[in-house]
Amino acid sequence: MNNKLNQKIANKNIVYVFIDASNLWEAQKAKGKFFDYEKLKKFIKENFHSFIIKIFYYTAYPAEGTRVYSLNGRHKFYTFLKKGLGFIVRKKELKRIFIITENGESIEEKGNMDVEITIDALHNINKYNIAVLFSGDSDFLALVSYLRRASKKVYIFSSKNNISEELKTGGDGYSDVLCIAEDVWGRELHHRPEK
Secondary structure (H helix, E strand, O other): OOHHHHHHOOOOEEEEEEEEHHHHHHHHHHHOEEEOHHHHHHHHHHHOOEEEEEEEEEEEEOOOOOOOOOOHHHHHHHHHHHHHOOOEEEEEEOEEEEEEEOOEEEEEEEOOOHHHHHHHHHHOHHHOOEEEEEOOOHHHHHHHHHHHHOOOEEEEEEOOOOOOHHHHHHOOEEEEOOOOOHHHEEEEOOOOOOO
């Protein structure tokens, strides 16, 4: 975080954090490491001088039987976020959409959580003075603008390869997650071998 950002932030802030997991996944792949969410929570608390912090984590996961590997580890991770770190985890199964093209049939998976993030941000609007959004999706510009008109400070975290220019400049500050403190990163990301 730069000094300018720290100067803008007052002590005793109530910070609500909204993490778009699919957007952060792109950053993790680019970095080659997983986020350490316990350290990320501490980083936010310290850098935003937060009196109270509440973190929402949004994710879509594959339906049972659609992968050759077990999904148990993923569900244990969600339980750790919820019970171990006190996150509010919003999850849903990926929707499978069958598409017919000139090349034949294919399946596309969608798990957009934009509506859920927006609902939580608006439903809780009177409970926080700072919103931290981990996403680069330009669809959030309307939400960011609304929150700022409601006198909320809004800070955006995403990666340079996954941020829209509108969102990057639409809040009160932007940070590239690939450049924030090295100690928020955890173990190396290893890709599953192809079968």
